Amino acid sequence: MNATLSELHSRKSVRAFTAETVSPDQKRALFEAALQAPTAGNMTLYTILDITDPALKTRLSETCDHQPFIATAPVVLVFCADYKRWYDVFCRYNDTVRKPSAGDLLLAQADTLIAAQNTVVAAESMGLGSCYIGDITENYELHKELLGLPDYVVPTAMLVIGHPTDQQKSRPKPPRFAVEDVVHTNAYDPTKNMAQMLKKRQELDESAFADWIVKFCKRKWNSDFSIEMSRSCKAIINDFCKKE
Amino acid sequence: MNATLSELHSRKSVRAFTAETVSPDQKRALFEAALQAPTAGNMTLYTILDITDPALKTRLSETCDHQPFIATAPVVLVFCADYKRWYDVFCRYNDTVRKPSAGDLLLAQADTLIAAQNTVVAAESMGLGSCYIGDITENYELHKELLGLPDYVVPTAMLVIGHPTDQQKSRPKPPRFAVEDVVHTNAYDPTKNMAQMLKKRQELDESAFADWIVKFCKRKWNSDFSIEMSRSCKAIINDFCKKE
Secondary structure: OOHHHHHHHHOOEOOOEOOOOOOHHHHHHHHHHHHOOOOHHHOOOEEEEEEOOHHHHHHHHHHOOOOOHHHHOOEEEEEEEEOHHHHHHHHHHOOOOOOOOHHHHHHHHHHHHHHHHHHHHHHHHOOOEEEEOHHHHOOHHHHHHHOOOOOOEEEEEEEEEEOEOHHHHHOOOOOOOOHHHHEEEOOOOOOOOHHHHHHHHHOOOHHHHHHHHHHHHHHHOOOHHHHHHHHHHHHHHHHHOOOO | OOHHHHHHHHOOEOOOEOOOOOOHHHHHHHHHHHHOOOOHHHOOOEEEEEEOOHHHHHHHHHHOOOOOHHHHOOEEEEEEEEOHHHHHHHHHHOOOOOOOOHHHHHHHHHHHHHHHHHHHHHHHHOOOEEEEOHHHHOOHHHHHHHOOOOOOEEEEEEEEEEOEOHHHHHOOOOOOOOHHHHEEEOOOOOOOOHHHHHHHHHOOOHHHHHHHHHHHHHHHOOOHHHHHHHHHHHHHHHHHOOOO
C-alpha cells in the first residue's frame, strides 16, 4: 500500500482538538488542495466560508444539532454549493438563460463535496484531524440568514479541522463493510443481506442485532435531527428551484 | 508541499487510456480506499456498480451524453446513493419508520461523492487516470432500468479509470480560481466579481470575454445535456421522496 492509500485508510473523524492553532500557511494549503479538486466543466461550483468569528462558531455549534466541539474547533469551514456566480454572469451576457433547477443544484453539490473531501485528504496528510458536520443542511432558513447566503448558494458540507488530541489519535476507526457487500457487478444485486452485513460488521448475534438496529433507527432515522434535515433539505431544493 | 498534496495538485481529468488493463489487485485497492472514506454515522450510504460488461459500457457511453471513451475505458464505476439497504432493515425490525425524504437523499449523495473522491485520490496515487462523468444523473428512468436499481438507489457519480496515455499525461491542467475568490470569511461576500475572476483565470480582455461567456453559457447551461440533467434530477428527487 502506498503512503497516500495508507492515509486514506488511517483517516478517521476527529472531534476533539488540542489548543494548538492551525497556521495561516496550513489553512492556505487546505484551500489550495480544495480548489485543485475535479470540478464539472472547471466551474468550481462552490464557495467556502471560513468561519473565524467565535460568536458565529458558537451559534453554529447550536444550530448544527448542539455539538459543542464545533465552537472550539480551530478551523470551521462551511462548503456551500454556489451557482449564483455563474447564473448572474450568464444573465448579464445572454438574452435567454434558463432558470436554475434540480440538476444544477445536484451538480453544484457534487462539486462541493468533492472539494470538501480533497480538504479532508489534505488535512490528514498534514497531520490534522477533521470531521464532517452533516447537520449544516438543517435549519436552512436560519443558516441562510446567519451566513448571508444569496439565492443559489446553499450549505452542503461543513468541516471542523484541528490538531487531534492523543485520545483521538488512539481511538480505533469504526469497521467498514466488506468490498463484496458494497461493490456489485454491472447491475444492482438485490440478494445482498443487510442484516447479515451488519451482524458481521458489528460482531452481533441475532438477538443483540435486533436490539442494536432498533436503537440505531431511533438515533439516526426516526430522530429529531433527521426529521429536521428532511424538512430543511426539501426547503433547500424548493428555494433553489423556485423560479423554474 | 507533501507528496499527497502534490498528487492532489497534479491530478487532472483523463479521458484517453492505454490498452493496459487495471489489475484485480488495483481495482480492489480502489474499492478499499472508497470504503475507508468518511461516512455519516458509519452508514456507507452507497453502492458501487463495477461495469465490466462491454455491451453495458457501450450503452452507458451513449446514454451519458454520447462520450465514446466511456465504452473503452478499462474501469467504469457507477456510484449510487443507496438508502434501500438501511430503510429495508429499519422496516423489518421497527414498527414505525418515517418515509425516505429529500434529507436522506442529499445525505446519501454526500456519502457517495465523498467515497468517489477517495477513489479518485487513490487512483492518482497508483498512477491511474480518472474522469468523472456527471451525465450519469441524466436519463434517470433508463439508467434505473439498465442498472436494475430498486427504489432508494439512485445514480450519483460515475468514474472512468485507466492508465493515462502520454498525451494525457502532458496535457496542462486547466487553471483554477484564486483562493481569495472562492474562500469568503464568516459570511458570503457579494462583492466578488465573477466576470473579473473569469477574465483573470482565462486571460481574456472584456471583448474576448463577452464572446467566451456567451459560448460557455450555450455549451454548459442552455444545452441539451443540461436541460436533460435538470429534468432527470427532478425525477430522481420525486422518485426518492414519493412515499413521503
